[in-house]
Amino acid sequence: MEDFWEDWDLAFEDVFPKSLKEALEGIKEIPTYGERGASRFMYNLLKLEKEKRKEIIEKVLEAVEVLRPCRECFLITDREVCPICSDEKRSKKFICVVEESQDAYAIEKLERYKGVYHVLQGHIAPLEGISAEDLTIDALMERIKKYQPKEVILATNPNVEGEATANYIAGLIRRKFPAVKITRTAYGFQFGSLIEFVDEYSLEKSMENRK
Template sequence: MSLNAYPPVLTQLIRRLSKLPGLGEKSATRIAMFLLQCPKEEAEAIAEGILQMRSQVHTCSRCFHFTDEELCSICRDPARDTGVICVVESTADLLAVEQSGAFKGRYHVLQGVLAPLDAIGPDDIRIKELLKRLDTENIKEIIIATNPSSEGEATAHYLVKLLKDRPLRISRIAYGIPMGGDLKYTDRITMERALKGRQEF
C-alpha cells in the first residue's frame, strides 16, 4: 500500500497510528479513515480524551499503578487485604491478575524488570519503593508475579534474595499447563514448572 496517494496530513496520521502496539499500516489506515469519516464531534472527543489522559493520568504514589488521583482505586479500597502485596512488572500484568478475581490484596508495580543487557538495574525499577513499603506498612506476605521470562526470573530471584531475611512470607505464582492446552505442545520449562507445582487432590 502506497501512502503517497493520501494527503500529507493523512499520511502523517497513518504513520503515527502505525507505531501503536499491534497496529500495522493497514489497521492504522482503517482507523485514520474512520476518524476522517466519523462525525467531527466524535473525532474531537477522541482527541480530547487522549489529551485529558496525558494530562491527568499518572502513577499511584503507593503502588505505581495508573490513576488520576493521589492513590489508585485499589489502594483506596478499604476491602482489600492490606497485609498482602502482589508484585508485578507492569499495569497490564496487574490488570491480568485483577481480572482473574482470585487476588484481594494490594499490588506493587515495578514498572520494568532487571535487564543487564539493556543496562536496567535495581535502581531503574521500583524496588526501593517496595522496600520502603515494607518498612511503613504491615505486610505479611509478598507474592512475586513477574513473567516467566529470563528477565522476570532474574527479577524474582533478586527480590527473594533481598527479602528472605525479613519476617514475611514470600511466594511465587505457579506456572503450568493452560486450560485447554495440549501436553505435547508444551515447552520444557512450562512442563518442569507444572510438575514442580503439582498439587494433591
C-alpha cells in the same frame, strides 16, 4: 522510460500532509512503535468517519491527561492514590509485585485478590540497559518496612526477565526482611494448551506442583 517517469522538481515534502507527518513522527516516539506501527495506526484511524475518529482520539487525550502512577503502588490510575491502596477493605498484609499495571489489572479482573499491588514499571534486563535502579524497588522496600506484610507475591512475567527480576527482589527481601514470606506465582499448564507442545519447564512444574 515513459514521459511520465522522470526527474522533476516537486519534492515529496510539498506533497505529503504536514499534519500526517507530524502525527506519524509522534507515534514513532511511543515505545515499541516504528514506521510500520505508526503507519498502521494512522491509516486505519483515518478509515473511520471524521466524527468517530475525533471522538476516539479525544478519549485517548482525556486518558493521557488524567492518568498517572499511584503515589503508593505505581499502578496507573486517575487519582493521587489508587482505589485499591485507598480501600480500607484491601489488606496491606499482602503485596503482589507485578511488572506493569496491566498485569495487576488482569489479576484484579478475577475479583478474588484482597491484598494490594506494587508495580515495578518494568523488569531487569541488562541487555536493554534496564537495571534494578530503573524500577520501583526502593519504594517496594519502603512499603515492606512500613506495612510489615505477611506475604509478598512475586507475580512478574513467566519468562527469563521476569524470573531474573523475581529472583533479584526475593534475595533483597530475604536479606532485609527475613520474617516476610515470599512466594512466586506457579508454573504449570495453561488452560487450552496441548501437553505434547508444552515447554519442558512448564511440563516438569505441572507434574511437581500436582495436588
